[in-house]
Amino acid sequence: MTFTIEPITHKFDNEIQAIIDGKTKPLGALGQLETTAKAIARVQVTQSEQLARLVIKKPALIIFAGDHGVAAEGVSIAPSEVTGQMVANFATGGAAISVFCRQLGWDLSVVDAGILHKPSPELNVIDQHLGNITQPLHLQAAMTVETVKEGFSKAKSLISKTKKNGCNLIAFGEMGIGNTTSSSAIMAAVMNISAVETVGKGTGVSDDVVKKKQQVVEQALKLHADKLSDPIQLLACLGGFEIVQITGAMLAAAEDNMHVVVDGFTCTAAAMVAIQINPAVKDYMIFAHCSGEQGHQKMLTWLTVEPLLSLELRLGEGTGAALALPLIQASVAFYNDMASFEQASVTKVV
Template sequence: MTYSIQSVSTQFDQEIQATIDGKTKPLGALGQLEVVAKQLARVQATSTNKVDRLVIKKPQLIVFAGDHGVASEGVSIAPSEVTGQMVANFAQGGAAINVFCRQLGWQLSVVDAGILIAPEKELQVINQRLGTTTAPLHKTQAMPLEKVTQGFAKANQLIKQVKDKGSNLVAFGEMGIGNTTSASAIMAAIMQVCAKDTVGKGTGVTDEVVLKKQQVVEQALVLHKEKLSDPIQVLACLGGFEIVQITGAMLAAAQENMHILVDGFICTAAALVAIQINPTVKDYMIFAHCSGEKGHIKMLEWLEVEPLLNIGLRLGEGTGAALALPLIQASAAFYNEMASFEQADVADVV
């Protein structure tokens, strides 16, 4: 599947930078907020052909859930059944991501991308099931290629609906017991590093389990070695149903000229794949935070990106992305509302 993603406009770079530099502050004094403001302006200029005012409209956070066959190998602190239990918790408003979305003004959606037991019908969960669970990635392909295609198609449709409702900023969260193992394998495959450099404690497993995770990832990399130069095959061999749909959703959001706020370790693994499929998608991405998961900082360094937050989060669910929203809004607000030296009749400090 191909995505037609516009290259982000640099036509107004001089004007954007002059606006930022002309505010009543020393050059660069707002740090990463200035970087974010410029990125927001570039993306919005791509679709509007002007940069007079930045707008963040109806920010939408989508949590995708999927179960992983590799969870049966004892690579997590919890059984796969917890995925479905947490999906119900999301739908009933009781999880951390619900609290943060209510506090900060996100619209939240929960997607069943493929969990063991489908949610009760009365729960507000979007059905985009690709199956009940992936296959163990160290024994066979996690899923057939057609499941990746189906997942992308479902993600595309969902993003179009979000865009049609007026949103221009989207973030993704995930839930899936065993998905740090899948993300570690994806990281190792794309960055061409060994398993011990990618596997961490996830949600808090023992050193013995970390070693087991490393062995599983190493086995998967050897088993699928001949296919891992193709990012679509990486998803089929090593991915999860939720990781597939997050990857597709990122590409679809960029195709719709939307801002993408990237969460932690699992979502950054999806971003790695999306960038391999179409490198232009990276220009639409803002990286929310550096998680406490071992491999995440290495991913961010490899991508040469600077996260907005580093507060030791390792929960997933999209919590890091949710918490970064006020910084995105602050970037737009200073660009729009802060006086220039000329307007304020202040001597330019440059």
């Protein structure tokens, strides 16, 4: 499956910057809010008459959940059964992400991308099941290439429906016991670094478990070494059902000219693969936060991006992305409504 993403135009960069610089403030005084506003404007401004006003419409956050065969190796503090239990918690409104979405105005939905224990029908979890659990990535490919393509197709269809509902800003969360091991392997493969540099404590495991995770990742990297230069093969070998669908959803959202808010470690791993598949997707991304997972800052540095927040979060679920929404809205609000020096009859500060 291919994703046709329109590269953003830099045609109006000077005009956008002039609007930002013309507000009643010293140059650059709103810091990252200014760079965020400019990034949003670049996506939205395709004609000069659109310069004056930006808009964020019906922000949506989608959690993709998937189970990982590697979890049986003891790389997490919890068994795979917890994935399904947390899916129910998301759907009934009891999880952190549920609370934040209610507070901040996100439209939250939950997707079964492939978990061991299927959720009850009354929970209204979206069924995009690719299988019950991936294969252990250090022993064989986590899934087939055909499964990756099926995941992309399902993700693209879901994004299309979300776009039709009026959304133009979307974020993704994830749930999957063992998925930081998968994400660490993806990071190591993309950045061509060792497992020691990528593997962290995840949700809070012991030092012994960290060593086990490092060994598993190194074994996976050696096993699949001849396939990791191709991003689709990389996902098949090292990914999870939820990571595959997040990757596809990011690409599909950019194809639909939507802003993509990138959450923490696992979602950034998906973003790295999406950028490998189509580099144009990066300009549609807003990186929400730097998580407490030890490899995440290295990812962000490698991508040369600045996150909006740094709160030492390491929960996943999309919590960092959710919390970034007020800052994104503030970026749009000052661009739209803050007076210029001329409008306010204020002497311009240079």
